[in-house]
Amino acid sequence: MRIRTEVRVEGTVQGVGFRPFVHGLATGLGLAGHVGNDARGVFIEVEGDAGSVERFLSGLRRPPPLAVVERISTRVLAPGGRTGFAIVGSDATGRLGALVSADSATCDDCLRELRDPADRRYGYPFVNCTDCGPRFTIVAGVPYDRPNTTMAGFAMCSACAAEYHDPADRRFHAQPVCCPACGPRVALLDGDRRTLPGEPIEAARALLESGRILAVKGLGGYHLAATAADEDAVAALRSRKHREDKPFAVLAPDLPTARGLGAVNTGEEALLTSRARPIVLLRRHQDAPLAAAVAPGNRSIGVLLPYSPLHHLLATGPLVLTSGNVSDEPIAYRDEDAFARLRTIADAFLTHDRPIHVRTDDSVTRVFRGREMPVRRSRGHVPAPLPLPPGGPPVLACGAEQKNTFCLAEDGRAFVSHHVGDLENYETLRAFGEGVEHFGRLFGITPKVIAHDLHPEYLSTKYALERDLPLVGVQHHHAHIAACLAENAWYDPVIGVAFDGTGYGTDGTLWGGEFLVADLIGFERAGHLRPVPLPGGATAIREPWRMAAAYGVPAQTDVARRNAARWDDVVAVAGRGLGSPPTSSAGRLFDAVAAVLGVRDRVNYEGQAAVELEQRADPAERGAYPVRLDDGSPFTVAGADLVAAVVADLRAGEEVPVIAARFHNAVAGLVVAGAVRLRATTGLTTVALSGGVFQNLLLLERAVTGLEAEGFGVLVHHRVPPNDGGISLGQAAIASAGAATRAAGPGPR
Structure with missing residues (x-):
């Protein structure tokens, strides 16, 4: 029986050789019809024997290497007696929804040409095909056709045009196709x-x-x-x-x-x-x-x-x-x-x-337990979307101040941006704004809600406040945990452990060593490190020895002697609280220990003291300092006890690698003890770990191992970074889920 079927394919199906793939699949099965790009993806019509059409639809699920098929929808049409199959012109009308591929490394076929003296592209530094080459970085708009890329100014020579129009060639409809005669130089x-x-x-x-x-x-x-x-x-x-x-x-x-x-x-x-x-x-x-x-x-x-x-x-x-x-x-x-x-x-x-x-x-x-754990998600991954629960309005999430990314989300898709950087100067803020506008145009998302960090001085927050749209303020550490939940497609409540350097708390203090009971709708601060002063504010982040002073390290220690000219003044400032905001930061606890052990008194980049402390630790050491959770609600843990134990071991002549390892093991034990405490009161058995401190693989491995030994399921990051580069995804997930819940009205979630 002869049938005719209209097919729509959505996903990453433009700029990845999908139309040539469809052409080859259809002609190989003897089907008539056409394929083309439009603003939403790829549109197809096929006509022929019913069995061949069925095999065609099944074949669409095995696309070319760079393609990602998210959705295939079909509609039966009346047969029209067509013959032949063609790639037709693109339709730029309609609502945008087509996805753009990330840039892809040079494939083996192109490398063979690059190295073959007999090939016309021998030694040509822009060789590419449908399976590789630039994509996101050259795309100005969709549909993904050459006029909508930065290749628009390079007219194809006759040889490249012949490849481009030949269904049997791997450059068939490869938009960046070029050669030494016609392409970039x-x-x-x-x-x-x-x-x-x-x-x-x-x-x-x-x-x-x-x-x-x-x-x-x-x-x-x-x-x-x-x-x-x-x-x-x-x-x-x-x-x-x-x-x-x-x-x-x-x-x-x-x-x-x-x-x-x-x-x-x-x-x-x-x-x-x-x-x-x-x-x-x-x-x-x-x-x-x-x-x-x-x-x-x-x-x-x-x-x-x-x-x-x-x-x-x-x-x-x-x-x-x-x-x-x-x-x-x-x-x-x-x-x-x-x-x-x-x-x-x-x-x-x-x-x-x-x-x-x-x-x-x-x-x-980097790799954690055989799986990827991003530190910075950018070229090669962006702009591949991440899934969110369906529902909720289009959202712009502005991210954090450091390691900034933004996120545009709609229809269950979250487009987390490339790495923007630290929003600390005009150039980076301008790059942020330009990126938001480009993503909005590229994916056809006009935000109806803007999510932002609670910190009033973040430039990303100020950007949000200047827009004339409803705002959703999201607490920094809730966003960390939400990002971990979203990328793991986990939407039930969890025990969230968010350890990082700094985040603005709901009480106006600087958080950073947090135990939360959280989901995408809300959170409760269930425990935290006991706050200590941050002497000199941001100066203490650049000078970790100040945190040793804040944690009560005695003056008769090497760290105090190395900084004797200012030690007493800093201790006094911390004691009075003058210019010393309280912080529960786990990152600053690591700084204090690094300074005590002589690893680093001053840093030249963010997190340097903690990075070097991890590297000094002896991975064979299994001893740990004891941790004690008080009986409060929320419970607190005195980081000063760990610092005192480090000082005592150092005075006793223990080696620095051993002490550093015992400290890491103690922090891992703290994570486990906090989770066990909260399981007893909440019944929750899943823990999500997030925040920049969990980029420390020694700590992460010991914490996950300890949690699993106690019977917990553990969620960690594999698609966005645990650091502030993942904050925008968490903000978008919270804003989307909250709006969807409010729209649904009262009742169980």
Whole structure:
């Protein structure tokens, strides 16, 4: 029997070779009809034998590598006697809803062409096809067609056009298709934009080998590159960039080279070689051929493999590859801005003439128990949506101040943005606003509600308050737990443990060591670290020794002697509470212990003291300091008891790695003890762990192991970071769930 069926496919089905895939599937089954893009996804009509149509619909569930099929809907039509199958023009009308693919690393087929002297794309740094290449960073609008990308200015030559229109070619309807005859071109320039002699990539490699620093235009912005084994070059890069200690990432040309830099397990190999190609944090080999200035004093190293043809051509050995910016500024992605800001850092610029539409930093990730745990979710992952419960109005969630992301959510989809950065200057705030507008246009979301952090001085909060829309204020640590729930699709109440550096509490104090009983609708603060003064406010975050003073460390200790000139004054200020807001921060507790143990009195980047304390800890040590929960409601725990135990062990002559490990084990024990206490009063048996402190894998492993031994189910992060980069997802989930609940009226949830 002959039938005709209208099909609509929604999901990530544009810019991923889906229409050519449909064309091949339909023609292979002898079906007539057409396929095209529109504002919502892909529309199809097929006509032919009923069995063939059924096989066609089943085949749609096995899409090309970059495609994600979320929904297929069908409608039966009257047969029309059509013959032939065609890809038809796109329909740009209607409500937007089509998804855009993330940028994808160069595929094996394109790499073979890149390395084949007989191929017309040999050595061409922009080779791509339907299975790989730039997507999100070049898209200006949907439907995803060449005129809506930054490739619009490059007219295809006859050879590329032939590939583009050939159903048998893997570049059939590949929108960024190009070649040396018609596509973008690379150039090597000095700081005054004058062309330097030689073939650009060969000359760039020679500059790197001679110890020069290079600005390199990538997919989502400019990087700064130097030879990773060159002490002078890396030290110069660190000095010019004003980045004192924070580790640099290293681009390894291939997986064997990456294995020579750090230990690579199965999960880490999968991430390194994935299409997303993130920076993966590895345990560094002591004899890795790297300059000491790459990651000073750090036992880990961030490694990534090439994800663009340009990287494959440039990297013949390990290269430092760090964001193209001065410390604390957003990454440069427009050429004019890059030359203005980076000319005092870079000796030359390896650039090209394909515009970048959206600045996008590299993603950073690590492996926990065989699964990914993002530290920064950006290129390669964004803008893939995350699921939310259906219902509720369109929401804009503005995120936090540090590690900012924003989130636009509607119809059960949450679009968490690329990494914006710390909202501490005008440039980053402008990038935030531009990103919100772009996401709104791209996904057709006009927010009806804005969710924001409670902190009145966050620029993200001020942005929200300036919009003429209903507001939903979301407590910082509730947002952390909600993000963990949302990404795990868990919507029942949990015991939430949110440990981080700082978050504005509902009582106006600074929280950060919190036990919550929470779901997406609300929360109760059920326990916390006992507040201590934050002497000097933000200064104490930059100078962890102040937290040692705040925690009552005696003056007859090394940390007090090292800071004797100001110790008594800080103790006095903390005692009077003058300029010393109370905080329950777990991050500041780690700072205090790091200072006591001589790990770090002052930090040059956020969380440095805690990072280095984790690295000093002996993983073989199983001893732990005792923790005691008081009988209050909410209960409190005196962090000062742990600090005193650390001081006592240090005075007794215990080694720092042993003490650091006992402290970590004690904090893990605190997590377990708090959960056990709350299970007794609530009956809850699931714990969600969130907040930047849980990026500490030693603490996370000990806490999860202890909770599981007590019979708890444990939720951790695998899709958004546990740090403030996940806050916007939590805000969006809370705002959406709250609005949906209010709309549903009274009754059980």
